[in-house]
Amino acid sequence: MSHYRSSRHHGLIALAAIIALLPLVLSNKYFYDVAILIGFNAIVCIGLNLLIGYAGQISLGHAGFFGLGAYASAILTGNYGWPPVIAALAGMAGVGSLAFLAGRPILKLKGHYLAMATLGLGIIISLVIVNQDRLTGGPDGITVGPFSVLGFALENERAWYWFIGGLLLLTVWLSQNLIDSPMGRALRALHSSEVGAQAAGINAAAHKLQIFVLSATFAAGAGSLAAHYSGFITPAKAGFIHSVELVTMVVLGGMASIYGAVVGAAVLTLLPQILTVLKDYEMVVLGAVMMATMIFLPRGLVPSLAALCERWRDLLPPSLVLRLEALIGRGRKP
Amino acid sequence: MSAPARPPEGGASQSPERAQPANRTHPLPQEGGRGDGSSTPARPPEGGASQSPERAQPANRTHPLSQEGGRGEGPRMTILSVQNLSRRFGGLTAVDDVSLAVSPGTVHAVIGPNGAGKTTLLNLMCGIYTPSSGSIWLDDHDLSGAPHYAFARLGLGRTFQTPQIFNNMSALENVMVGRYMHEQRGLFLGLAEALLRLPTLRAAERRSREEAAELMRVVGLERYLDAEADALPYGALKRLEIARALALKPKLLLLDEPAAGLNHSEAVEIEQLIGQLVERGMTVVLVEHNMRLVMEVSDAILVLDHGRRLAEGPPQMVREDPRVIEAYLGKEAAEDARSAVAV
Incomplete structure (x- = not known):
């Protein structure tokens, strides 16, 4: 355990170092833009991984929450002149409440049925956004003003980069x-054996609901900020395809691994950008890369690579092993 | 021999309890027969049947309770009281009108041939199934129909026939999960504390870790303090579950076949562990197929067959009950056994 705890700090330090050093290679606005996008996706994916990877509950409607957060910010700041921070917090609270109300019946379902129900929820949200065009601008989307914190406006990519x-x-x-708290153990427990968790006095339904709400709130917060950053939001951001993209990032990066969510978001945000050089074959290659990853690293990038490191650690010098472990944060097993 | 004892017992449960309330409530738990009109006729034949006097004692303690168990004030000295419990699955009555009363500090075993309804009874007693009829009292809480976790919160720890281990965490964390309800601080405070890892939580976590480690030592798993749960051998998983159940600080421990799948020496170790727990004042309900273990540790045994109560009493008595032998071995063997005893 102490091992895990110390490596936890190592992981955080490593991530901070990467974030701090990255601007050295970010030579223009476009690179900053991609990095910021990775940041938004990573935040949503961490929240989603708490739900999917740790608590074992699927959601195919998370883009709906992301979109609701974005539109809440757009409408509250644009139409009602709310300060962006207040609007974002209100959006998060609103989405949290919605997740609470919808989650109560939905989370009684398991497996495929839960996937279907959350999928339905996401689709309803995106339909409402498309059809309430007087408020949301309909399929054309809506412009969003700049973000400012306590009067300090985030004007350029650089400021956004440090903020995100x-x-x-x-x-x-x-x-x-x-x-790594009693609550987190309860979540992991009910993922592994719900009946075992209940035997330990854990109210499984309440905990599932709690993490669902928390996860939706993360998505809403990221959605609010993403809307301000891009200055424009369309219903596609709340759509099914975006939901699937988010789940794919979590699965590819590694379930039940926080750094897995970050790596998954980074890879799946970067890859399409890189693959544009292939023009028509972009999607084919992207699909092939994803399939290969899941076949050869079935537990996802971070946990599978961590397991490989474990196997190879005897062959490598111990100091290097320690540094590598720190880097990947020793992803927990799914 | 116990056949004649049964009817008066049945009668006793209907007998006007309220008629002599002063007599009723107190004498119940303390040595049954004493000064208690209605249950005395039931007692002698049983007491006589079991030769060993030290065995007769716990039987006397548990038995009178099982008759009336008592709604309301009765269960004070019974930790767990199950009354006329039935559970039907479609046309099948898996548990049929079973009553059970467990007094503190005893081991109460439930045995029976395969399909007798033992596991169903156990699952009813911890809230996994809701009873079709009848009631379950834990101390003075009526838990009939309550969810599984509510039983745990009121002090009922249990283990499973197939260990329900959390494979996605360390062995120690598994035990720490058992401390969950002692660590819980409500929805918002708990969440804030967890997210921000406040100093209060850090202190509580340290305490949890120490207590969990101590429990792992109690069940003899000190070797695995740093191990991931999925690295433990099967026998150790059984103990890990017991440690997790103990982390609840339960009033009552339900053990579902703790020795199943264990070799002889491992089973003996489990037996010793149960003995230690009872010495520390733990109350145990045990479902087990390993008869040696059952006979060794139990104060009272309830025999189920086809969902019904077939017999109940101290091990010695149950062992010699021809109906029990018949249920396990068939009629012929029972007759052989009877003639062997006669010779």
Whole structure:
């Protein structure tokens, strides 16, 4: 355990170092843009991984929550002149409440049925956004004003980069704390054996609901900020395809691994950008890369690579092993 | 021999308890027969049947309770009281009108041939199934129909026939999960504390870790303090479950076949562990197929067959009950056994 705890700090330090050093290679606006996008996706994926990877409950409607957060910010700041921070918090609270109300009946379902129900929820949200065009601008989307914190406006990519980088570190830290707490153990327990968890006095339904709400709130917060950052939001961000993208990032990066969510978000945000050089074959290659990953690293990038390191650690110099472990944060087993 | 004893017992449960309330409530738990009109006729034949006097004692303690168990004030000295419990699955009555009363500090075993309804009874007694009829009292809480976790919160720890281990965490963390309800601080405070890892939580975690480690030592798993749960051998998983159940600080421990799948020496170790727990004042309900273990540790045994109560009493008595032998071995063997005893 102490091992895990110390490596937890190592992981956080490693991530902070990466965020701090990355601007050295980010030579233009476009690179910053991609990095910021990775940050948004990583925050949503960490929240989603708490739900899917740790608590074992699937959600195919998370883009709906992301979209609701984005539209809440757009409408509350644009139409009602709310300060962006207040609007974002209100959006998170609103989405949290919605997740609470919808989650109560939905989370009684298991497996495929839960997937279907959350899928339905996401689709309903995106339909409402498309059809309430007087408020949301319909399929054309809506413009969103700039973001400012306490009168300090985030004007350029650089400012956004540091802001999102800090927020990502905060999200990782909060999530790690949660996982290594009584509540986190309860979540992991009910994932592994619900009946065993109940025998330990854990109210499984209440905990599933709690993590569902928390996870939805993370998504809403990221959605609010992403809307301000891009200055424009369309219903596609709340759509089914985006939900699937998010789940794919979690699975590819590694279930029940916080750094897995970050790596998954990074890889699946970067890859399409890189593969654009292949033009028509972009999607084919992307699909092939994903399939290969899941076949050869079935537990996802981070946990599978961590297991490989474990196997190879005897062959490598111990100091290097320690450094590598620190880097990947010793992803927990799914 | 116990056949004649049964009817008066049945009668006793209907007998006007309220008619002599002063007599009724107190004498119940303390040595049954004494000064208690209605249950005395039931006692002698049983007491006589069991040769060993030291065995007769716990039987006297548990038995009178099982008759009336008592709604309301009765269960004070019974930790767990099950009354006329039935559970039907479609047309099948898996548990049929079974009553059971467990007094503190005793081991109460439930045995019976395969399909007798033992596991169903156990699952009813911890809230996994809801009873079709009848009631379950833990101390003075009526838990009939309550969810599984509510039983745990009121002090009922249990283990499973197939260990329900959390494979996605360390062995120590498994035991720490058992401390969950002692660590819980409500929805918002708990969440805030967990997310921010406040100093209060850190202190509580340290304490939890120490207590969990201590429990692992109690069940003899000190070797695995740093191990991941999925690295433990089967026998150790059984103990790990017991440690997790003990972490609840339960008033009552339900053990579902703790020796199943264990070799002889491992089973003996489990037996010793149960003995130690009872010495520390733990109350145990035990479902087990290993008869040697059952006879060794139990104060009273309830025999089920086809969902019904076939016999109940101290081990010595149950062992010699022809109906029990018949249920296990068939009629012929029972007759052989009877003639052997006669010779």
